[in-house]
Amino acid sequence: DSGVTQTPKHLITATGQRVTLRCSPRSGDLSVYWYQQSLDQGLQFLIQYYNGEERAKGNILERFSAQQFPDLHSELNLSSLELGDSALYFCASSPTQGYQETQYFGPGTRLLVL
Amino acid sequence: LAKTTQPISMDSYEGQEVNITCSHNNIATNDYITWYQQFPSQGPRFIIQGYKTKVTNEVASLFIPADRKSSTLSLPRVSLSDTAVYYCLVGDLNDYKLSFGAGTTVTVRA
Numbered sequence: 001d002s003g004v005t006q007t008p009k010h011l012i013t014a015t016g017q018r019v020t021l022r023c024s025p026r027s028g029d030l031s032v033y034w035y036q037q038s039l040d041q042g043l044q045f046l047i048q049y050y051n052g053e054e055r056a057k058g059n060i061l062e063r064f065s066a067q068q069f070p071d072l073h074s075e076l077n078l079s080s081l082e083l084g085d086s087a088l089y090f091c092a093s094s095p096t097q098g099y100q101e102t103q104y105f106g107p108g109t110r111l112l113v114l
Numbered sequence: 115l116a117k118t119t120q121p122i123s124m125d126s127y128e129g130q131e132v133n134i135t136c137s138h139n140n141i142a143t144n145d146y147i148t149w150y151q152q153f154p155s156q157g158p159r160f161i162i163q164g165y166k167t168k169v170t171n172e173v174a175s176l177f178i179p180a181d182r183k184s185s186t187l188s189l190p191r192v193s194l195s196d197t198a199v200y201y202c203l204v205g206d207l208n209d210y211k212l213s214f215g216a217g218t219t220v221t222v223r224a
Contacts, residue, residue, distance in 0.1 A: 002157065033211065043158070043201075045211035056211050090157045092212075100146060103212060105157025 003027065004106035006091050012112045018079040021109045025072055025093030031055075032074040033094075033103060034066055038087035049074055050097050081113045118202045123219045132189040134218050136202030139183045144206040147178060147185045152199045152217070161200070162187070192222045 003026035013019055025032050034046040036059075045058035049068035060066075063081075068074045078085060088110050092103040119137040126132045138147070146165050150158040162169055164176040164185070175188040189196055199217040 002159070004157075035212075042216060043152075043214040045213065048211060058211055088155070092157065098209075100163070102160040102163075103158075105159065108155070108157055110155075 002104040002106060004091060004093050004104050006089075006106040006109050008109060009107065010110050010112075012114065013081060014114055015081055015083060017081050017113075018077065019081065019111065021076040021078070021089050021091075021111075023074045023076070023091030023093075023106060025074070025091075026104055029093035029095050029104070030072065031094045031097045031101075032068055032072070033092040034060075034074070034076050035090040035092065035105075036087050037090060037108075038084075041087075043090075046076070048097070055097060078111070083113050086111055086113045118204055118215050120200075120202050120215065120218045122216065123221070125221050125223065126192055127223050128193055129191050132192050132196070132220055132222075134187045134189075134200055134202070134220070135184055136187070137184045138202070138204045141182050141204055142206060145182075145204050146206070147176065147182075148203045148205070148212075149174070149176065149187045150201045150203065150212070150214070152201065153197075158201065158212075158214070189220075192220075194222050194224060196220065197222045 005024045030051045033048045037043040046060040048056040066076045088108045090108045092105045094101040148163040149161040152158040169176045177186045201217040
């Protein structure tokens, strides 16, 4: 158990819909990272927040957005969903930020878009 | 970011040592080498990180030659539960994100 929690574990929705994935970082961690893992693209970094502020962006679509709240939990919003958005979405956290820090990954949210 | 190349898959048997070599020919001076492990349908888990020479922890060893253009993750006496995908990552201290490649699928057989 990494100490990072993600809800829901599974999500099934239809194309065109909007969903929100939630992540609670480990106690005391200030950074939250979101990753997408699909069969054809592998594990890809989406976005990072540090203490409420966006710090780094990766291959995140404009239809996706995220935020980190004052209590440090984070939400990833996916809108206008397409079949290709079906994937495992992981959240990770670390104490501060920087490559040298271990990132602790949550169990993931499996999204299926029908 | 330095590109990494590692074998797609490796097979082993319980009790054997598994060595996975990762090539990173264009590694930069400030880059560190990190390995993560991922079981099916779970998030990746940090295994080990190093800059040069040898690093050892309770799970694995990481060997980095002087030119740092490659690194080898060594898993001693593997068990069935070590069957997983192993990712080699290279990045500098200012990289906030982890860039995963395809990884190496290690299958341990009885």
